[in-house]
Each structure stands twice: as C-alpha cells, then as structure tokens.
Amino acid sequence: MQIFLDTADVKEIRELATLGLVDGVTTNPSLIAKEGRPFREIVAEILSIVDGPISLEVVGTEAPGMLVEARELAKLHKNVVVKIPLIAEGLKAVKQLSQEGIKTNVTLCFSACQALLAAKAGATYISPFVGRLDDISVVGMDLVRQIVAIYENYNYATFVLAASLRSPIHFVDAALAGAHVCTLPPAVLRQLIKHPLTDIGLERFLADWKKVPTDR
Numbered sequence: 001m002q003i004f005l006d007t008a009d010v011k012e013i014r015e016l017a018t019l020g021l022v023d024g025v026t027t028n029p030s031l032i033a034k035e036g037r038p039f040r041e042i043v044a045e046i047l048s049i050v051d052g053p054i055s056l057e058v059v060g061t062e063a064p065g066m067l068v069e070a071r072e073l074a075k076l077h078k079n080v081v082v083k084i085p086l087i088a089e090g091l092k093a094v095k096q097l098s099q100e101g102i103k104t105n106v107t108l109c110f111s112a113c114q115a116l117l118a119a120k121a122g123a124t125y126i127s128p129f130v131g132r133l134d135d136i137s138v139v140g141m142d143l144v145r146q147i148v149a150i151y152e153n154y155n156y157a158t159f160v161l162a163a164s165l166r167s168p169i170h171f172v173d174a175a176l177a178g179a180h181v182c183t184l185p186p187a188v189l190r191q192l193i194k195h196p197l198t199d200i201g202l203e204r205f206l207a208d209w210k211k212v213p214t215d216r
C-alpha cells in the first residue's frame, strides 16, 4: 500500500520524507490556506521534496475552467495529479483530462455510485472521505470496501485512495479493505510508528546492556 501525506506543511513533509516511506502528497484548498503562503511557492517546495504523485486541487466549478486550471497545474511537473471535485462538471473534466493523459484524483467522494462514475470517467485516483462520513454517523470505511469490490468486479484501473483518515485504526482498516493508497495527516503517520511496549522494551534493553561487563 502506498502512503501519502495529507498536508501542505512543507516542514512536516521534509521531516517525514526522511523516513523513506512517503510515496506522495495530497493537498486541498483548506490545507493550502492554513499555511498562509502563496500556492505556487508551497507547491514548488513540495515537488522538490517528494518524488511521487502530488495532488493539487482546482477551484473552478465549471468543466471549461477546471480544464484550464488542470492543464496549467499539470504543466508544473510530471508528478502533478489534478484533484477534481466529484460533481457533474468535475466528471466531464476528468473524462477529457484522462483522454489528454493528465492524471486526476477525484475528491469529495461520499458514495459508491459517485466512485463508479469517476472510474468510468477515467479517474486515476478516487478519494473516499472516511472521517467525514464517520462525523455524520456513517461508517466511512464501508465505502472504501464497496469501492474496492466494485472496481475489482469491473477491473477498473482507478486507484482507491482512502482520505480523511484520522487514526491508526482508519489506516489498518483501509489496508484490510484493500485501499491502494492511504493519505495521512503527519500526526497520524507518527502515531503509526509508536507503540508504548516498543519504548518500554527498548528502554529495558538499553538499561540491561549497561550491566554487561566490558571486554577487556
């Protein structure tokens, strides 16, 4: 499974990329706004740190405008994946972009019907938002399971990118469901590494090691 970072925080991306486990980055307008810096400046830095798919979202809501934005974003770098919202105009844009060979990540997916249409339009990635469904008392992970099953039924090439993941449990469940990619906030990626028994065990090993007589 691939791991993407879901952030526009360049400092975090730079630090976590040193793990050698970050395959890509996803951003959205809210994450960009949080940084308080110009979009292009942030994007250039992210592209220089991670050599993998970098999702950048369009803000137009009509297909022609989305296409203009998407082509400009795609020109920035070969790794750019254009994030398009799952609305009718978005599906039209995705269909056209797939014919032009521009990679897309169809975002704000909240139903299996939407996901099937995105795959049919030729989306490179589909992003079901797990946490936001959980927020309204719908089990978000069920959607990931449905999409994986439907795509397998028809051999769709679209990758399932589990998004809006907020905990290690989300990560494990997405892996069990067969998601191809999990995009994680930096704090969640850090949580995946940590286990209290690892820390206690290591502390004990190191303390015991000090009791070993030195070879002399």
Ligand code: G3P
Pocket (backbone or CB within 6 Å): 006, 026, 028, 127, 129, 131, 132, 163, 164, 165, 166, 183
């Ligand atoms: O990748 C989508 C993600 O950024 C949304 O996460 O936590 O705002 O629902 P969240």
